[in-house]
Amino acid sequence: MASVFSDDISIDLGTANTLVHVAGRGIVIDEPSVVAVRNFRGGREIMAVGRKAKSLVGRAPESMEILRPLRDGVIADFIATEEMLRQFIKRTKSMLGFRRPRILICVPAGATPVERRAVYDTAVQLNACKVYLIAEPVAASLGAGLPIDEPGGAMVLDIGGGTADIAVLASGVIVEARTLRCAGNAMDEAIIRYVRRKHQLLIGEANAERIKIEAGTALASGNGRAAEVHIRGRDLRTGWAKSAVLTPKDIAEALSEPVDDIADFTQRALEELPPDTLSDIMRRGIHLTGGGALLDKLDVALTRRVGVKFHVQRNPMHCVVKGSAAVLEGLSEHSHLLMRP
Structure with a gap:
């Protein structure tokens, strides 16, 4: 039983999504890196994290704020990130519970010493016995x-x-x-700018992400996606609701700058x-x-x-989180690939 409930946890802490891998059980968490916070009596109360928090985007009351606690792959809100990870890891625990786990977290290859230390200190607060860091593309190579x-x-x-x-x-x-x-967020922003410039239409980040996922393409020619996508937003000239249609050529043009x-x-x-x-x-x-x-x-x-x-x-x-799990499994032979906190 002890071998089944291992103490090794690998985390791909991403700007858009966070994945958690537990040794012997595989990927057990794959959810958006989103936190719903309620401003209450001068303080903040965490109301939801992950998929549940993202479902509140555009629907949350004025007293609630929807946060993305990571920006450009590094921590922008320490408290929200810590609570998000705490709740994710809590979900991975069996009824028997873990001993203090070893945790390996992936960070951008170009993360500064200050940014790496912020991630390290946050993981230490999760009651880990050991914390390791690895560059995301290095882990991806292994994965x-x-x-x-x-x-x-x-x-x-x-x-x-x-x-x-x-x-x-x-x-x-x-x-x-x-x-x-x-990266991906820059692509969403490029779509927002394009729709604003060409159609004088204001759309939100969630709508732009949907367009990218459902109809996004880097090239409009050849045998790629041919479907048009219908969008709704606010007309910047009248303030009223307005619809527009984007073709694959439009989306490829919108994404040309980040590509x-x-x-x-x-x-x-x-x-x-x-x-x-x-x-x-x-x-x-x-x-x-x-x-x-x-x-x-x-x-x-x-x-x-x-x-x-x-x-x-x-x-x-899944390459990054699977690679980080492989590093923890063979730590003695892969220790030279780790980053200093």
């Missing part, structure tokens, strides 16, 4: 099953909600790791690699992970812009 211990280089581009992260590993060593604070930014970011990383490693990457391609990898034809668009083949991994949203 995608890439041959990181071979001499030839393996490159991952992990696109989450707040950040796009790159890692290059060769012979089990991190050759390059960097972060761009432009270009991610392509330029990848190109700069390639330019700074050692010649032999670059040759390996050119031959093997770049592996896409994270929720952003699910954007229709993103791999094709990036391949055209960068000139290197991109491959979307299977279950790209």
Whole structure:
């Protein structure tokens, strides 16, 4: 029984979603990184977290605030983040309970020492016996099953909600790791700006995210999505409700700026690699992970812009948390991949 209720917890603490993996049980939490807070007598009371809190977006009373406690992959609201994680971890516990767990949390590759320390201190408050940190794209490389211990280089581009992260590993060593604070949320914002500019229509973040998920595409040509999407919002000129229709061409045009930014970011990383490693990457391609990898034809668009083949991994949203779980399982052989808090 003790082996079933292990003490190892891996957390992919993302701007958009948080995933929790428990050793022996797999991924047990996969919910939005959202917290509903009620302002009460000069203080704040946590009312809901995760999926339940997100369902209140646009429906919450004036006394309640819907927060995203993480911004660009790092903690923006310490109290809300701690309570969100506390409730998520509480749900993972069996009726027998855990001993004090070992916790590994994924952070952006470019997180500053102050940002890493904030995540570390928050995890310590969760009554962990040990806390470890790892860069998201490094964990994604392991979770995608890439041959990181071979001499030839393996490159991952992990696109989450707040950040796009790159890692290059060769012979089990991190050759390059960097972060761009432009990812899924930037795509939502690009759609909002486009609809405002072209249709003089104001839509919210939830509506923009729906458009991205249901009809988003990085390229409008070829055999991609052909469906139009109907949107409703507020007419900026009259203030009344108004409808509009977006075609795949519209959405591809709206998303061109963040896709270009991610392509330029990848190109700069390639330019700074050692010649032999670059040759390996050119031959093997770049592996896409994270929720952003699910954007229709993103791999094709990036391949055209960068000139290197991109491959979307299977279950790209789970690569980071599965990789972090593999690190905890073999901590002695993977300890050199960890980040300092």
